[in-house]
Amino acid sequence: MPLFDGRVLANTEIASDYYQMDFSWPTDVRAPSPGQFLTVRVSRTAVPLLRRPFGISGFIPAESHPADPPEAIASMIYWRRGPATALLAGLEPGDTLGVMGPLGVGFPAPEPFSVPILIAGGVGVGPILFLANTLAAAGYAPLLLLGARTASSMPRVNAHHHVQVRRSTDDGSLGFRGTAIDLLEQTIGVVSGRLEIFCCGPEAMLRAAHECAVRHGLPAWVAMEQTMGCGVGACMACAVRVNRPERYARVCTEGPVFRSTEIAWE
Ligand SMILES: Cc1cc2nc3c(=O)[nH]c(=O)nc-3n(C[C@H](O)[C@H](O)[C@H](O)COP(=O)(O)OP(=O)(O)OC[C@H]3O[C@@H](n4cnc5c(N)ncnc54)[C@H](O)[C@@H]3O)c2cc1C
Ligand code: FES
Known part of the structure; x- marks a missing residue:
């Protein structure tokens, strides 16, 4: 398994307790695909002992940006919720991050000419954003549905201009009032074409996305x-x-x- 030290390039708060970390990725390590993940050793001390898994939210290959020596840039979006992620939130540009990855099997390519509907809630936003931007660059016109409890916990994301972003909040403080699954139901009702669903988020959301897909006879993929x-x-x-x-x-x-x-x- 590829193990490397990433150099932190930026660590920015993008919503209340949500951060995006950009870090260097060596050119001799395989590029990740959307849905794959990393495990991160957040501290060189014994606590926390276990490596922690995080999805990848973006990747800029070495040849797409100037760097001397050449290196790629990977990103992840994380929620500060306990000891490991609190340590991550304290890292600064120049600090190092012990990374293992890319790991696992990511999202498959959608069927040709289909309309991908991508849904994310909570920490699922990173992998789904990476998928949305990758599909848009490949010529698809994905719909990205982002759900959060309230406006302050909705991460600010950099989406490709061919990604159509719709947001929902449980309390209606931003975008559609309701859950991301309510928004999915509404979206399925108004979008025509061959729809395919891709979802990343809490298990209750994945299950609801699956049940929605079955009701409408649509294929669905869950992380x-x-x-x-x-x-x-x-x-x-x-x-x-x-x-x-x-x-x-x-x-x-x-x-x-x-x-x-x-x-x-x-
Ligand atoms: C495939 C995968 C992808 C993930 N992607 C992201 C991501 O993109 N962004 C993000 O913020 N989080 C992601 N997570 C969850 C992330 O691993 C936990 O948020 C993190 O480990 C919390 O650690 P902590 O010490 O801060 O909190 P803790 O207080 O130790 O744990 C808080 C919660 O995090 C989860 N968690 C803790 N340890 C692990 C572990 N070893 N494996 C899996 N879950 C754990 C549990 O639900 C736990 O209740 C992902 C998990 C998996 C399995
Ligand atoms: S985490 Fe050990 S088998 Fe998956």
Whole structure:
């Protein structure tokens, strides 16, 4: 597994307790694809001991920007919620970050000529933003639905100009009033074409997106977020029940992205 020290380039608050960290990515490490993740060693001390998983929210290849020596830039969006992410929030440009990645299986390409509808809530915003910008650059016109509880927790994101962004808040303080799934239902009702759903967020949202997709007969892909130990397939900490003969899949190596019908929703 590629292990490297990333150099922090920026660490910016983009909503209340949400941050975007940009860091250097060596040219000899494979470029990540949307939906893949990293594990990060946030401290050189014993606490917190475990590496923590984070999705990748953007990637600028070395050849697309000037740097001497050449290096790529990766980004992640994280929510400061406990000891590891509090340490991350305290890092400054020039600090180093112990990274392992890219890991896991990301989102598949949508069917040709389909309209991708991308939905994110909570910490799901990073992987979905990376997917939206990658699809827009490849000629798709994705719809990006971002859900948050209230306006102050809605991350400010840099979306490609071909990405159509719609926002929902539970309290109606920004954009559509309701959940991202309510907005998804409304969007499905007004957008024509061959729709395909891609979702990343809390499990309740993934399940609701799956149920919505089944109701409308649409294909859906979900990025699962399980507690991880090793991150490389060795410990089974991340196992999720699936509708397959073997009954369990490891989210870190067989996911995190699955076709929504593969998951045995509890
Ligand atoms: C595939 C994947 C992608 C993720 N992407 C992102 C992301 O893009 N941005 C982001 O902010 N968060 C992401 N997470 C969750 C992130 O790993 C946790 O927010 C982080 O580990 C919290 O650590 P903490 O010490 O700050 O908080 P803690 O107080 O230790 O934990 C808070 C919560 O974070 C989750 N968590 C803690 N440790 C782990 C772990 N080892 N594996 C998985 N979840 C854990 C649990 O739900 C826990 O209740 C992702 C998790 C997975 C599995
Ligand atoms: S985290 Fe160890 S097998 Fe997935």
